[in-house]
Amino acid sequence: MRIISGEYKGRKITAPKKLPVRPTTDMAKEALFNIINNQYYFDSITVLDLFSGTGNISYEFASRGTQQITCVDQDYGCIKFINETAKSFNMPLQTIKSDVFKFLEKTTQKATIIFADPPYDFSLELFAKIPELVFNNDLLEAQGTLIVEHSKHTDLSSLKNYSYSKSYGGNMFSFFEIEENTTLEEE
Template identity: 80%
Template sequence: MRIISGIHKGRKILAPKNLPVRPTTDMAKESLFNILGNSFYFDAISVLDLFSGTGNISYEFASRGTSNITCVDQDFGCIKFIKQTASALNLPLQTIKSDVFKFLEKTTLQCDIIFADPPYNFTEEDFSKIPELVFKNNLLLEEGLLIVEHSKHTNLSNLENYSHSKSYGGNMFSFFEN
């Protein structure tokens, strides 16, 4: 995996092979950040990265100037890797080791962008809990965006607050808005 743009543009990051992750592809990530760059000033937003895995998405935000980023993952190895990488690259990432659903139930953190990259084998019910909890607990700031990454075989268009989806190869991003 590599950082596409910003101060660490082109930097390759090698995650340990034993992490239970499926990092967002560079092509999908680049397309997503092109979309976000048209709507947000990266140096003026706050980001919550759920199911953060290797931290791939968070590194991209940080490299582009975002200084308020929180990464949540339940895997100790993932959190450890994100902390090590953030320290080595001097990136402003906060990490929280927690089950994402428990975190969403309890947090009062509000952000401009919430990115969720849950396991692709989640059930429709599991996927639906993400926007449900985000909007029930008012975790998005005004004009904020929830982005859920999933397989092209999963359809989230029937969920409340759904706006639209973009497909990149086997990856799909569904966007939710207030």
């Protein structure tokens, strides 16, 4: 995998083969960051990277100037690899070794962007639990976005707070946003 843009553009990162991961492809990552780039200033957002695996997405945010990035993964090898990589690049990543669902149940940490890349073989019920916990626990900042990566064979459009999806090859990103509860009063 490589960092696509920013301070560390072009740097290659090689994760140990033994890690239980499926990094986001460069093509899908580039498309995702083009969308994010049109909505946010990277140096003024906070990011929560769930099921962070190799840290691929977090490195991209850090390379583009994001200073507050938290990576959550339950695998010790993944957390160790992220810590080592972040240290070698001097990136401001914080890591938390935890089951993502338990973390979401207990945390009060808000983020502008919450990115989740769970295993593609999750059931729809497990996928649904991610936005449910994020929105029920008020973890998104105002104007924030939850992005869930999944297989093109999984449809998350029926979930609460779903906004839209984008497909890139076999990868799909579903975007979830806080629903505006504004009603116009007629006079």
